[in-house]
Amino acid sequence: MTEVRLSSNQRKVVEFEEGPIAVIAGPGSGKTRVLTERIRRLLTKVPGHFRVLALTFVESAGVSITRIDHARSAQGARAQVEQQNYDILILDLVLPANDKSKDARPDVGYELLQELSESGAATRIVGATAHVETIAVYEQGFRDRTEQLLLVSPDSSAWRDSLHALLQQVAAASERPLGHDxxxxxxxxxxxxxxxxxxxxxxxxxxxxxxxxxxxxxxxxxxxxxxxxxxxxxxxxxxxxxxxxxxxxxxxxxxxxxxxxxxxxxxxxxxxxxxxxxxxxxxxxxxxxxxxxxxxxxxxxxxxxxxxxxxxxxxxxxxxxxxxxxxxxxxxxxxxxxxxxxxxxxxxxxxxxxxxxxxxxxxxxxxxxxxxxxxxxxxxxxxxxxxxxxxxxxxxxxxxxxxxxxxxxxxxxxxxxxxxxxxxxxxxxxxxxxx
CATH class of the missing domain: 3.40.50.1580 (Nucleoside phosphorylase domain)
Structure with a gap:
């Protein structure tokens, strides 16, 4: 495979192994290239068993990256929604219970979904997973409580197109003049x-x-x-x-x-x-x-x-x-x-x-x-x-x-x-x- 040329800062991101990492950079700085290289390295060179779900958001969907909050566990999500309401919440079906846990489980994601759907923390909830076996078990419960249930796969663009359309709809709604329709x-x-x-x-x-x-x-x-x-x-x-x-x-x-x-x-x-x-x-x-x-x-x-x-x-x-x-x-x-x-x-x-x-x-x-x-x-x-x-x-x-x-x-x-x-x-x- 051809070696991808990276700057020293980009290589630090790719080779970082000590936990979650947030990367903030401007347009055209190579964020997508760095992300794909980091995923490739995790899957091919880092000891351990990895299954990676990668979601990217672009300005063309009408949503700035500065308007997106991220939580990596059910505990983190609960803390976020206690602070504010969200127009849309994208929930991975398979989640760890807290930020220190490495055990991601679908029952944790489903329990969180039940709490969020009853609390009114988000106007729209979207379920997402790359685990086909998880959908087979929890599909009905997620479909009853979410606006969409997305099977994320690198071989398909359907989930990406569906999410993109929903984000555009939410962005357009947020720009409407305040008043009753x-x-x-x-x-x-x-x-x-x-x-x-x-x-x-x-x-x-x-x-x-x-x-x-x-x-x-x-x-x-x-x-x-x-x-x-x-x-x-x-x-x-x-x-x-x-x-x-x-x-x-x-x-x-x-x-x-x-x-x-x-x-x-x-x-x-x-x-x-x-x-x-x-x-x-x-x-x-x-x-x-x-x-x-x-x-x-x-x-x-x-x-x-x-x-x-x-x-x-x-x-x-x-x-x-x-x-x-x-x-x-x-x-x-x-x-x-x-x-x-x-x-x-x-x-x-x-x-x-x-x-x-x-x-x-x-x-x-x-x-x-x-x-x-x-x-x-x-x-x-x-x-x-x-x-x-x-x-x-x-x-x-x-x-x-x-x-x-x-x-x-x-x-x-x-x-x-x-x-x-x-x-x-x-x-x-x-x-x-x-x-």
Missing amino acids: VDVCFITALKDTEYPAVVNLPVAWEAEKILANYALYRKGTIELDGKLRTVVLANTKQMGMVSACHLTQLLISEFRPRVIMMTGICGGLSAEVSLGDLVVADKSWDWQSGKWTGAGKFSHAPDQKDASRELVVSIKAVESEAPEIAKGLVHLTSPSRQFRIVEGPMLSGSAVVASDAMHEMFVAQHRKAVAIDMECYGVYYASHYAAEPKPRYVCLKAVSDMAGAEKANDYQAYCSALSAAVAVSALKKYFAEVT
Whole structure:
């Protein structure tokens, strides 16, 4: 092989063997040549077993090297994301637990991914690996939580092209003038009932599109308070807080909405609500957040997030229109009594609750808790920590069952349609006040 000519400083970089090294140099100084020579030397002349993943970033992607932070371990990544939020986070599936460890493992990377996807530390997370065997084991978990999963190979340019396109998209978004681009984003979690209920609203919808290779969405316009308003509807990839949080982050990043509303169905917890009532969640939290004690008891540690008060007030003001709204839903199977709008706390959890015995624990967490679902807290969490311009946000869901052992689907279509109809009426009142 022909010997590559290197300067004394370049050769020092190539031959350095005492751990990680950062090289800062200007354009045209030979950084790529030095990098490739260092990798060649590690693989051919340094004792030990090396598998090297090399990623390079260029200004043509719209991202300056000065805007990129690097962490070589899960511990280092945690420290970085505690200090600031990131537009995009590229996560190697195979990572050491800390900077001193030489044992890189996929379970460490997967555990970090779970933490990051729940924390909202990055708007977009991209998974990357050169290990085919790792993808075979962890592929579904990474695809559920990341925007892209890249199989990095020197024999393929597909991963590089995909990453380059995403970086350009993120860079372009960061240059947009500060302000809201869309008036309302609707979020649902059930594609067969909740999603169609919003589609059936008097909105001029465009065709479905795919958002960030993650979820389907529609964009459209609706007349509210005498003005034509832009709306977006997206359904979570799966039920649960993690998926709802991730989708909310994507919607905020892509559309910068003035308002985020989650509509659909929930389970009732209290004597304060009955089947068919509409619950507006003034606050929400993860009821599973806490620890199990040695005595076998659960000690909860809720992190409550409040809805935007002005939206809660607008929804409550719709109650006077209840009889008229109900007339528009007579074709659906519904409870015999007139629905009411109840304001109160809504707990969220990652599992479906079908046990009356759980109610006592829920009420112990908040004596005024009235409902439970699987997504509300995820939406509130992502919205609460969103960068400027922040959206207003609220979750309103109708009670389709009493969160017990006896569950039925009789009222799901009605409750989904009811929450969507109330949402539109509330938006008319809200926009009439704020503009």
